[in-house]
Amino acid sequence: MGGISTFNPSSPQAQSISNLFVWNLVIAGIIFALILGLVIYIAIRYRGRPGVGEPPQVFGHSRLEITWTISPAVVLLVMFGFMIASMRTADPPVGDQPPDLVVTGWQWWWQVQYPASSVVTANEIHIPVGKRLLVRIEGGDVIHDFWVPQLGPKRDMVPGHPNHLWLEADAPGTYLGACAEYCGNRARTVTRSPARRQARAPDRISATWRAARRSGPACWRTRRRTSRAG
Numbered sequence: 001m002g003g004i005s006t007f008n009p010s011s012p013q014a015q016s017i018s019n020l021f022v023w024n025l026v027i028a029g030i031i032f033a034l035i036l037g038l039v040i041y042i043a044i045r046y047r048g049r050p051g052v053g054e055p056p057q058v059f060g061h062s063r064l065e066i067t068w069t070i071s072p073a074v075v076l077l078v079m080f081g082f083m084i085a086s087m088r089t090a091d092p093p094v095g096d097q098p099p100d101l102v103v104t105g106w107q108w109w110w111q112v113q114y115p116a117s118s119v120v121t122a123n124e125i126h127i128p129v130g131k132r133l134l135v136r137i138e139g140g141d142v143i144h145d146f147w148v149p150q151l152g153p154k155r156d157m158v159p160g161h162p163n164h165l166w167l168e169a170d171a172p173g174t175y176l177g178a179c180a181e182y183c184g185n186r187a188r189t190v191t192r193s194p195a196r197r198q199a200r201a202p203d204r205i206s207a208t209w210r211a212a213r214r215s216g217p218a219c220w221r222t223r224r225r226t227s228r229a230g
């Protein structure tokens with residue numbers, strides 16, 4: 001699956017979010033099928049027929065009412081458990097650790113700083129495979145929303161209010177990112193290949209995340225040609 005997609009996660013963070021989505025979808029699907037099935041069954045089984053009078057009216061049924069109160073509460077508790085597990089993986093505490101990368105959103109491009117080496121790039125981030133990096137997320141002008149669907153969660157870039165995000169890639173490759181909210185008339189999500197996108201710049205906000213096989217300081221990657229995921 002190419003382009004921007006949440007269905008082929010490539011990091012533990014994105015995987016945990018994907019798992020959360022799938023489990024929520026399964027649970028919601030079961031509930032949907034159960035309710036729809038019961039509605040259809042009841043509508044057919046107890047439909048009005050000629051010559052049949054009004055059915056007996058029931059007011060209050062403690063066991064039924066307790067059941068339909070406790071069941072959704074249990075389902076919500078289970079989903080809450082999945083969510084907590086996902087948050088622990090996708091969004092662990094930052095602590096006092098200095099950021100490996102500082103990404104600032106501008107209209108309409110990403111500024112990427114590598115504090116360890118003072119290297120600054122635009123729109124492309126080069127990171128080593130299998131290393132969890134702490135990214136500080138900043139907004140330069142208006143509010144943007146940093147998002148690389150295959151690598152992790154979205155994070156708002158609010159001017160004057162830095163956020164943090166853990167970024168990691170399981171395999172070498174090119175991962176497209178986008179601003180995930182409306183920040184101006186020229187901000188659009190990127191679904192094109194880097195080559196086509198460059199041909200169409202600068203009217204699209206865009207970013208490319210390359211992950212290289214060798215581990216090492218993230219800034220090294222800016223000077224190497226990286227292999228594409230096969």
Ligand SMILES: [Cu+2]
Pocket residue numbers: 105143144145179180181182183184187205
């Ligand atoms: Cu934006």
